[in-house]
Amino acid sequence: MEPPIIRMEGVSKRFPPDNQAFSDVNLEIEKGEFVFLTGPSGSGKSTLLRLMFCAQRPSSGNIWIEGVDLSTLTNSQVPYLRRKIGVIFQDFKLLPNHTVFDNVVLSLEVIGLKREQADRRVKQVLAGVGLGEKTRRYPPQLSGGEQQRVAIARAVVNRPPIILADEPTGNLDRERTDEVMVLMEELNARGATIIFATHNDRLYSNTHRRVIKLSKGKLEF
Ligand SMILES: Nc1ncnc2c1ncn2[C@@H]1O[C@H](COP(=O)(O)OP(=O)(O)OP(=O)(O)O)[C@@H](O)[C@H]1O
Ligand SMILES: [Mg+2]
Incomplete structure (x- = not known):
């Protein structure tokens, strides 16, 4: 076992x-x-x-x-x-000066995917949490619930x-x-x-x- x-x-x-x-x-x-x-x-x-x-x-x-x-x-x-380990913190810890897309793609960079693969994966995971239309926004322009969903996307994008x-x-x-x-x-x-x-x-x-x-x-x- x-x-x-x-x-x-x-x-x-x-x-x-x-x-x-x-x-x-x-x-x-x-x-x-x-x-x-x-x-x-x-x-x-x-x-x-x-x-x-x-x-x-x-x-x-x-x-x-x-x-x-x-x-x-x-x-x-x-x-x-x-x-x-993907972590969704209680207080999100999003980067306020980066877009939603960049907040998520940043956690992918360490695993070295090609640019297009990374883009596709980030868009897919953001669409999956209902933020497909808001990828170019900045966290302060989002509601608390939307920010929480960005944090979820960021935690899981690396699988x-x-x-x-x-x-x-x-x-x-x-x-x-x-x-x-x-x-x-x-x-x-x-x-x-x-x-x-x-x-x-x-x-x-x-x-x-x-x-x-x-x-x-x-x-x-
Ligand atoms: N950095 C810290 N310094 C001092 N005390 C701390 C620190 N972090 C947590 N504590 C204390 O440890 C205890 C547990 O806190 P923790 O945040 O883990 O609780 P929690 O179960 O997550 O609460 P909540 O449901 O409100 O999120 C609390 O008494 C808290 O005040
Ligand atoms: Mg807690």
Whole structure:
């Protein structure tokens, strides 16, 4: 059997001086799983995703991604890890002085596609999130929901094997939310492993997906 694509053992995160986000988190996520991560505001969902992306380091414990112990990665190796992971941040982090198209194409450049292939792929993924008509706009000219969809397009355009989605539908209405869920299901069906953090129980209450919950500093199953 293949090892889990993500594994955490005894992971704790403390913010000095005295804020313990969570402690002793043990978690295994299998390749191809679609897992919902829930829990109240401030319970540590975003922090847990940031640890998987190596944007922060745990205070104690170990994390393995595809069998690689993240504590052994040097700063120069971190970009190689990140190439495997598409992240949709809660606060989007779009580049305001770049067009929608450029925000998305920038995350493709590292994998060295030819210009036409890259253009085609970016247009396809932007059309897929309903932004085919707005590729030449700048993020400040878009609504919050539209910006969120640019962030989704940017995260998935590389077809990464792992997608970390932090409340990716937080600014979307019901119809757009459902479209994003369909997109996530499609990506998962094509093999992506997805960890989807959300407060919105409507998104997982009718699925057969695994739901894990951070509560009172611990991970509940
Ligand atoms: N950089 C930081 N410095 C200090 N404390 C932090 C930092 N980042 C997060 N925290 C604290 O860690 C805890 C977990 O925060 P986190 O953002 O992970 O929660 P969350 O579950 O994502 O919340 P939300 O649902 O509101 O997005 C909170 O108490 C928060 O104040
Ligand atoms: Mg959060």
